Amino acid sequence: MNDTYDVIVIGGGPAGEVAAQFAIAGSDRTAAIVEADLLGGECSYWACMPSKALLRPVEVAAAGRHLDGVSVGDLDTAALLARRDTWVSGYDDSGQRSWAQGAGIDVISGRGALVGDRTVRVTTDDGERTLSARQAVVLGTGSTASVPGVFADVHPWTSRDATGVREVPESLIVIGGGVVACEAATWMSALGTAVTMLVRGQVLGALDDFVGEAVIEGLRAAGVEVRTGVSISDPRRDDVTPDAGDGSSVGVSHGGPVTVAVDGEDLTAAEILVAAGRTPATDGLGLDSVGIDDPSDLSAVDPGGHDWLYAVGDVSFGPMLTHWGKYQARVVGARIAARAEGRTPPPVRDDVPVPQAVFTDPQVGSTGLTARDARERGRPVTVVSQPITAASGIGLLRDDATGTAQIVVDDETRTLVGATFVGPEVGELIHAATIAIVGKVTVDDLWHAVPSYPTGSEIWLRLLEKYFGY
Ligand SMILES: Cc1cc2nc3c(=O)[nH]c(=O)nc-3n(C[C@H](O)[C@H](O)[C@H](O)COP(=O)(O)OP(=O)(O)OC[C@H]3O[C@@H](n4cnc5c(N)ncnc54)[C@H](O)[C@@H]3O)c2cc1C
Ligand SMILES: NC(=O)c1ccc[n+]([C@@H]2O[C@H](COP(=O)([O-])OP(=O)(O)OC[C@H]3O[C@@H](n4cnc5c(N)ncnc54)[C@H](O)[C@@H]3O)[C@@H](O)[C@H]2O)c1
DSSP: OOOEEEEEEEOOSHHHHHHHHHHHTTSSOOEEEEESSOTTHHHHHHSHHHHHHHHHHHHHHHHHHTSTTOOOOOOOHHHHHHHHHHHTGGGOOHHHHHHHHHTTEEEEESEEEEEETTEEEEEETTEEEEEEEEEEEEEOOOEEEOOOHHHHTTOOBOHHHHHTOOSOOSEEEEEOOSHHHHHHHHHHHHTTOEEEEEESSOTTTTSOHHHHHHHHHHHHHTTOEEEESOOEEEEEESSBOOOOSSSTTTTSOOBSOEEEEETTEEEEESEEEEOOOEEEOOTTSOGGGGTOOSGGGGGSSSGGGOSSEEEOGGGGSSOOOHHHHHHHHHHHHHHHHHHHTTOOOOOOOSOOOOOEEEOSSSEEEEEEOOHHHHHHTTOOEEEEEEEGGGSHHHHTTOTTOOOEEEEEEETTTOBEEEEEEEETTGGGTHHHHHHHHHTTOBHHHHTTOOOOTTSGGGHHHHHHHHHTTO
């Protein structure tokens, strides 16, 4: 059994997998991924894949219900859950393990922890192994759902239960107004659950202000009760089913009805989902063994000043998005390869915009700075908005299409620094903005990027016309 590798990755989610792949690609270097659960991580089995597999039919049915000439029947719950099961490969990671084998990466099942410089201890069902890394150790352990202490005793659903739903509750209280809360409310409501969202602040408050309002309107139109700015306290549940610890309680009822006090008045539902953010998974990682006392140091390019240690994905205290973790992993892979080959590592860019698509109805796409962020940074900017249906291609997508498109243009450089779109299928539109930001394309040049008629991309023309005062 091999105990020395060039590169050892702890955590085989999307970020860890890509880091291993890019660190050894085209070389004779060796790599191992240490994975405690399923190779492919949260994203493949309990987050992105199952949620989007559930949301797409919901979105298509909603569009169909709002297109004259189409008649859409009820959603088939069993078929929808079966589609989800297909997209998570029946919670079987053999496909991912074959991919790793094909890429020349060993997968070691077990829990990994640093025990010293370039040294990883793996706890497996058969005991412990100690591995040594010649070049690098990459941490890619992801994150876990944060359950504020006040909710712990009611054994609430977390995102794993919502994406892995097997018993559809009659009613559901959702705590939180972030992306998980909004997306889960969308599919649970479509499955027939009476959903009440309890949001202590704003819905999707990290995005531009008009986003939350539009998403609330869409959720309410779908039958979700959304209550913002509420105070939530005193969660109670008489009959709590303890977690079996073997995954069998995922997506099924966690006990009897749950009651919470909302602004002092009791609200009861069959189940409660806590979607209150996520915490980087640093517990038990042995960071202290390499002199890192503060886990948030994992956000550094060389954590703890070590030129052999890297962190990618959710554990690196940055944006918790799969595509961002995979981007970090490509950057880290290139640094490891350069150092291993005696080359100067390529510089790490700190001006790369973070895009995000939220798969609610309406969808949200955002990239770069919000208008608020830009102003808070003291950037002189011009903010231009248009109704999303100003592009006839978007109006054609469904009869009830609504939404807003907004760009943020830096007045000094005349380049785009941010864009936010709300409306049907806008998730596909946002990459054009990301390209313009990364390429530092001026609005004067963008004017010559002619969008096809009648596509949603014409929204760019409408925004630029307004910017130039036509
Ligand atoms: C419901 C939901 C929906 C989401 N939808 C989207 C989306 O549509 N698009 C998007 O971009 N992002 C989405 N996200 C965010 C996305 O899931 C995460 O950003 C992504 O999974 C992070 O990837 P990662 O590789 O860093 O970690 P993870 O995917 O969390 O994988 C980490 C892996 O490390 C393993 N591990 C942990 N500790 C150890 C250890 N000590 N030893 C060995 N193995 C260990 C875990 O078992 C896991 O397999 C969603 C999140 C949620 C909760
Ligand atoms: N489509 C996507 O890209 C997608 C989908 C799902 C999740 N994600 C990512 O997963 C991560 C986690 O999502 P999330 O929605 O859990 O987190 P979030 O940080 O986006 O939202 C957390 C919400 O919980 C609320 N909250 C926090 N503590 C609370 C408390 N004690 N009581 C009541 N409310 C509380 C916050 O006010 C906020 O509304 C995010 O980074 C998100 O980007 C992405």
